[in-house]
Amino acid sequence: MTELHVRKMRFGFADYDVPYLWNEENPAFSSMANAVSFLAIGFEKMVVNMVREAIPLISDPEVVEEADAFMRQEGQHSTAHRQHVSGLIKRYPGLQETLDNVIAQFDHLTSTTPVDYRLAYTADLEATFTPVFKLMLDNDASLFRPGDDRVASLFIWHFVEEVEHRSSALIIFQSAIGSDLYRMRMAPSIFRHVMRVIRVACEGFNEHVPLADRRIDALAMFASYRYMQRLRTWLPMLRAHDHGPMARAFDHLPLREQLVALTGIVRSQLPNHNPGHEKLPALASEWFERHAAGYDVTRWYTAAKESNR
Numbered sequence: 001m002t003e004l005h006v007r008k009m010r011f012g013f014a015d016y017d018v019p020y021l022w023n024e025e026n027p028a029f030s031s032m033a034n035a036v037s038f039l040a041i042g043f044e045k046m047v048v049n050m051v052r053e054a055i056p057l058i059s060d061p062e063v064v065e066e067a068d069a070f071m072r073q074e075g076q077h078s079t080a081h082r083q084h085v086s087g088l089i090k091r092y093p094g095l096q097e098t099l100d101n102v103i104a105q106f107d108h109l110t111s112t113t114p115v116d117y118r119l120a121y122t123a124d125l126e127a128t129f130t131p132v133f134k135l136m137l138d139n140d141a142s143l144f145r146p147g148d149d150r151v152a153s154l155f156i157w158h159f160v161e162e163v164e165h166r167s168s169a170l171i172i173f174q175s176a177i178g179s180d181l182y183r184m185r186m187a188p189s190i191f192r193h194v195m196r197v198i199r200v201a202c203e204g205f206n207e208h209v210p211l212a213d214r215r216i217d218a219l220a221m222f223a224s225y226r227y228m229q230r231l232r233t234w235l236p237m238l239r240a241h242d243h244g245p246m247a248r249a250f251d252h253l254p255l256r257e258q259l260v261a262l263t264g265i266v267r268s269q270l271p272n273h274n275p276g277h278e279k280l281p282a283l284a285s286e287w288f289e290r291h292a293a294g295y296d297v298t299r300w301y302t303a304a305k306e307s308n309r
């Protein structure tokens with residue numbers, strides 16, 4: 001029997017303005033997380049369609065149950081990210097085009113690639129989430145706490161549930177396809193696609209959100225882009241487009257923790273990877289305990305302050 005719980009959340013994004021710069025202390029992380037919101041909508045739409053297509057390929061009823069719960073959790077994530085992104089589009093209407101472009105990238109995969117490829121895509125990408133999100137959740141004091149509590153709580157909930165269903169996509173892939181070699185062979189094109197989608201989102205941010213609100217070049221997270229921009233300033237014949245400072249989201253985090261996350265990403269792509277053995281962020285168990293106790297997890301930081309009074 002699956003241990004996944006489908007939780008419906010409402011983060012109050014319609015209640016008042018949703019800021020682009022939701023963590024003013026870290027504009028690069030604000031942008032990165034906003035890009036994740038855009039990506040999540042397209043990716044999770046693809047996942048829902050893919051699971052429906054894959055279920056007839058799965059003979060084990062327990063895996064079918066896992067796939068169904070996984071799909072429903074992802075559906076909830078997508079709904080919540082849509083509410084977040086709708087708030088951003090309300091303020092910057094040009095971002096509707098960015099969202100359409102991001103979704104189109106995933107719709108293209110759904111219509112042009114076999115289900116095997118999309119199962120591998122989901123398994124490969126989701127396998128990286130636990131080490132990456134552990135880095136973020138372990139450093140919530142600087143990445144999430146200073147920010148808009150609705151946005152922070154959305155990401156904390158989503159990342160915690162990604163940790164909860166960290167094995168699901170691999171279990172589904174193993175049951176329906178079962179070839180680690182195929183998954184590994186597809187990895188380069190899968191991660192190229194992921195980076196392309198993030199780039200589409202960041203280009204949209206640079207185009208549609210004024211620098212005064214962004215405070216950084218949203219594309220600064222790409223090493224190749226930083227290199228090209230540097231080249232442009234050295235070589236005057238290449239016209240430089242200045243979209244703002246080249247700050248990065250994780251520069252202030254301990255190098256050791258960044259390296260642990262990086263090693264975890266590499267390990268997640270190797271054959272026989274078992275996410276069940278991953279080290280988990282302490283915040284995840286705290287979140288499940290608070291949620292079970294009826295705490296308002298949609299206001300992770302402000303509700304804590306109120307209940308401590």
Ligand SMILES: [Fe+2]
Nearest residue numbers: 074077158162
């Ligand atoms: Fe998700």
Ligand SMILES: [Fe+2]
Nearest residue numbers: 074126162165
């Ligand atoms: Fe997921």
